[in-house]
Amino acid sequence: MSDPFPELIDTRSLRIAIDDGFNWIVAHYGEPLEIAFLPILRMLIATEDFLQWLPWYVVLIALSALTYLASRSWKTAAGTAVMLFVIGVIGIWEPAMATVALMLISTLLAVVIGIPIGVTMSRSNTMQSVALPVLDIMQTMPIFVYLIPFVMLFGPGKIPALLATIVFAIPPVIRLTNLGIRHVDAEVTEAVTAFGATPRQRLFTAQIPLAMPTIMAGINQTTMMALSMVVIASMIGAGGLGYQVLQGIQRLEVSRGLFAGLGIVFLAIIFDRIAQSYGRRMQQHLNIES
Amino acid sequence: MANGETKIAVRNIYKVFGPDPRAVMDQVRAGVSKTELLEKTGHVIGIRDVSLDIKAGETFVVMGLSGSGKSTLIRHFNRLIEPTAGQILVDGSDVLELSAGALRDFRRHKVSMVFQRFALLPHKTVLENVIYGLAIGGTGKAQARDKGMEQIELVGLAGFENQYPKQLSGGMQQRVGLARALATESEILLMDEAFSALDPLIRNDMQDQLKDLQARLHKTIVFITHDLDEALRLGDHIAILKDGELRQVGTGPEILLDPADDYVDRFVRDVNRARVVTVGSIAQPVSSIAAGEASVETLRPLLEESAAVVLMEEGRPRFVITREMAADGRLGGLLDNTVTLPGVVCVDELAMLEESFPSLTGSNDAIVVTKADSIPVGVVARKTILNAMIRHRA
Known part of the structure; x- marks a missing residue:
């Protein structure tokens, strides 16, 4: 047998140190953190309850109308209506609404946190060179790895599921906000500066509006990634369609897994179409001939 | 128009790009070449020791090819780019000493800019x-709207105020750019290759429109271009820039007729002088005297100090006697027999050489250059005109 890799340091004690350190954080900050995230939990549950309380046809009409507003196409709107109808027909309406709630809240929070980070990154090359590798790690690290600390901190439940989803889904919106702002026509930013805009005015009157199509693409990707996280998040108590898939695995019920999977695909298509067609129309609107 | 006061004074501006520009300034001042500095230290010289005086109310054109540093130079005036060394005085105060807040005020009220690719908000x-x-x-909405509509009408875009920029043609978009710059009522207008992205015909229209506006508004305009025809058309003064260094500053005819060096000479070689040089700019001084008082005694001293004497009748030029005609004691004979003198051909001092050609055919000798229709201000011989058309060699 070939030589094993030499033991340069004692990894056992290193691992114990990391674990102990984290345990200390859990012991000292677990409860305050849980209290701090309570409002978010309430918001998530309220959204979920509200969506499940709404009669199915109201949700169907509202989402179809939203699709039409974004795409200005009857066909796409009808597609949304049909897919939502099928979700209802195959009996997964309630878990689907729970999934939509988780997706909406995690996307909302990812956007609220991600856009300012992206803006900061766009302003400083140092920030960018620090943040890019971190984002790379966040996107390549297997998702299960950050489930562990979240579960330790909060115990299984909706909060760790939500936070893990946000961490997993936030990189695209940060990246594309940064990219979008950096690619805004330099002459336009120069022009608003030349007319005496403050950095804040420059950001809100020129950079963000002009970067909006790119930022929207980021939000779209974030939405899709949040949705792709639901199955894994259900393992730590997120509920919804992911939980149905999980049950399908546990009980070896192909039909349950298939229906829930179909529901996830339909939701993905619906939200992707809404975001994409909205982004495309905005792009056309902003496109300048030069 | 130009009232002679210096509006913008640029004093020994240097701009060096690179990791530590200040560290290499000594070498730059000592005159190290661009390539040598780049090889040794990785710094690029953008502007080297440029000084300019731009007068209030004039159109000052900075001309150079791409890479000459002209766009870098104009961005120093409103500090979109900070110089490595030097001073920029506007109305006597140093722009480089403005605080961030004062600089914003300066940009909002004192100086505005028009961009090559319009740079409108889509x-x-x-x-x-x-x-x-x-x-x-922070101007109130209603007031801003009124001022905005005024400018939109001024540039001829009334009726388009609710359209979006991409719905307009290039020329119209640049009019929006111009109106935006005029709306702040700043005294200084920086125009960075403002018409270079436009079709030739539209460009001519825009140049005419700018001249019209300038005749009414008397702004101090700094205009950047790579197009010599445009420079000659618009500029009261023209500065020629090459590799970040100033090669020559002067009026259009000065640069055409007396290029400072080989580079400028090559630059102006292909210009049709007849369309650019005014008759007045090459005229020689002339004296005038009422025809009734003309005699050998009165004319001789006048002919010594000026190239020709115009004999006036009823306040209008009637005859012209040049020094050559009067040589060898022929003056007496000429005056005795004025019938043999050729009639006078007059040309306005602002006429281009080209416009004087028809008059040349009608005159054997000199053309009288006038202003205000009948006041003689100079005389031009046919030979002088032909000489001016021939390109000078340095």
């Missing part, structure tokens, strides 16, 4: 673009 309407400078400066 998500705002024409009116919103025009009043952009006012809006961010």
